Amino acid sequence: MFWWGLVLVVLATPFLLYGLLRWASSDEGIDREISKERFRAEQELRGLRRSGGGDLGASPPTDKV
Helix, strand or coil, X not given: CHHHHHHHHHHHHHHHHHHHHHHHHCCXXXXXXXXXXXXXXXXXXXXXXXXXXXXXXXXXXXXXX
8 A cells, every 4th residue: 555655656746846837937926038137147257257357356365474
C-alpha cells in the first residue's frame, strides 16, 4: 500500500508543479520586459566587475607591508 501512495505522489508532482508555474506566470504583476531588462543590467554589471572596468565603488587594493 505504501508503494502505491509513493507512486501516486511521484506521478502527481510534475503536474502540480506545472499548474503552479502556469498560475504564477499568469499574474499581471509579472512583466516580461521588466524582468528581461533587469537581467540584462545584472549581466552587464557582472561583466564590468570581471573586466575591472567602470567605477563600482570598490577601492583599489593597496600593497602596504
